[in-house]
Amino acid sequence: MIAHRMQVHSALVLILFLLLAVNAHAADHEIAAQGQPALEGYSPVSYFEQGQPERGSRNFQSTFQGNLYWFTSAEQKKRFDAAPSAYAPTFPRSCPYNLAQGRLETVDPTSFKIVDGQLLLFHSSPEQDGRQKWEDSIVNTEITEKELLRRAKSNIINLKF
Known part of the structure; x- marks a missing residue:
């Protein structure tokens, strides 16, 4: 009887996990279907590799944490897909300086x-x-960038878009 209950419980947990995964995947596809890229279509990889923003193309796109990103090439998309958190902006929708001050700004x-x-x-x-x-x-108040980042990350939890 206990073994049967454990099997049922395990099956329910697996079903719940699969439903959550399907919903997350569907949400990413919904964003992609809308075609509205984050960063106004600039490639997040270009900031790191080129040292400047470059417009991406809808031909090379991926989603990460609910944001659609465009890339300049298939190679950039491949690098992003391999490590999206290494390239995606820390705060894709709000300015970190303003977040550190407790405000939302595009x-x-x-x-x-x-x-x-x-x-x-x-x-x-x-x-x-x-x-x-x-x-x-940083210059005038001697606050470090790490402290400003800490404040911004702390405030993002409390602020709503």
Whole structure:
């Protein structure tokens, strides 16, 4: 009787796991079907390999953590797919400087910096340059980049998009 219950329990756990996996996969395909790339279509791999943003192509795309990314080539897509967390931006939708301050601001994918292997994208508008504010904070307040990142990561949990 106990062995039968354990088999039923194991089967239910397996079914639940498979349902979650299918839902996650379906969500990624839904994003891909919408065709709206993160980073305004810039390739996350290019920031690291070229040192600058380059527009990707819808012909080379992948999804990661609910975001659709475009790449400049099949080779870039292959590298991304092998290690997506190494290339994807830490905060794909909000400026890390503003997050560290407890605010949400959209990003400009042409305003970026790589810190400790993490791609950071900053807000840029006539009213505010998030990257410049980030740099000024380090110089003027002697806050380290690691501390700013810690604050941004801490605040992202509490803020909603």
